[in-house]
Amino acid sequence: MTYPNLKNKHLEQAIIRADHSGEGKKKYFGKIPNKCIILYQDPPFNYLKKKFKGKYQKLDVNFSWGFKGIYYTKNFVFCMMSGIGAPHATLMFEELIALGINEFINVGIAGGLRKFGVFLCDKAIRDEGTSQHYILHEKYSYPNKLLTEKLEKVMKKYNVTFERATNWTIDAPLMETKKEVEIYKKEGVATVEMEISALFVVAQLRKVKIAAAFVVSDVLNDDWKDMNQENFVKKDLVKVTECAIDCFSK
Numbered sequence: 001m002t003y004p005n006l007k008n009k010h011l012e013q014a015i016i017r018a019d020h021s022g023e024g025k026k027k028y029f030g031k032i033p034n035k036c037i038i039l040y041q042d043p044p045f046n047y048l049k050k051k052f053k054g055k056y057q058k059l060d061v062n063f064s065w066g067f068k069g070i071y072y073t074k075n076f077v078f079c080m081m082s083g084i085g086a087p088h089a090t091l092m093f094e095e096l097i098a099l100g101i102n103e104f105i106n107v108g109i110a111g112g113l114r115k116f117g118v119f120l121c122d123k124a125i126r127d128e129g130t131s132q133h134y135i136l137h138e139k140y141s142y143p144n145k146l147l148t149e150k151l152e153k154v155m156k157k158y159n160v161t162f163e164r165a166t167n168w169t170i171d172a173p174l175m176e177t178k179k180e181v182e183i184y185k186k187e188g189v190a191t192v193e194m195e196i197s198a199l200f201v202v203a204q205l206r207k208v209k210i211a212a213a214f215v216v217s218d219v220l221n222d223d224w225k226d227m228n229q230e231n232f233v234k235k236d237l238v239k240v241t242e243c244a245i246d247c248f249s250k
Contacts, residue, residue, distance in 0.1 A: 032059070033248075036078065039080045076249075084194055084195070085171060097208055105151060105213075109228060116232075118214070120151065121191070122164045123143075124142075142200055148211040151243060154243045158242060158246070169194060215237050
């Protein structure tokens with residue numbers, strides 16, 4: 001049996017569309033910036049709210065339940081996901097696209113297969129189920145080349161130490177096995193998380209641009225320890241967010 005169960009289901013017409021009520025489109029389409037920073041952690045989100053205090057407005061839309069907050073400044077929208085995983089992220093991503101946003105930078109934490117650090121994603125292994133419903137299965141999905149190069153240049157300008165690398169996206173974080181890590185390390189994979197391969201696919205299908213960078217908060221080895229709350233992780237998330245701001249401020 002193939003997956004999804006219905007062969008070539010991506011060629012069929014979907015029943016529900018993003019912002020199906022039309023309320024968000026009427027209120028915001030063409031009236032808000034067409035760029036968006038997507039976040040998943042409190043430190044960079046709170047940093048943005050503090051940095052732009054008095055200079056941002058709340059986006060009042062009927063899908064706001066999917067975010068811990070969604071706001072817009074003069075140059076960009078910024079939001080923080082309220083959930084994790086590809087199903088949640090793609091649902092919210094579709095809603096943002098429906099508002100007319102067509103450029104996105106995704107900033108979040110990831111597990112590391114080799115070491116801690118900051119990684120600019122140049123492709124992602126599609127080991128999640130969501131993207132398979134959008135297009136035929138292939139091993140990788142890709143970010144927008146030009147936006148990724150732009151983010152890379154800004155990260156260098158800000159003296160952020162980082163590497164370009166492949167990411168592994170998986171739905172089951174408690175089933176990241178030693179065998180998989182061993183195989184993917186040999187392939188040069190550096191990070192693992194739960195959303196980006198699906199977002200790359202949706203971006204491709206909807207003809208919008210997306211780039212992504214990750215800060216490693218834990219390394220998958222026998223001495224595994226979650227370092228999510230450590231200062232170096234928080235600082236790196238803010239650094240990368242600063243780079244995203246720069247990308248979208250001109």
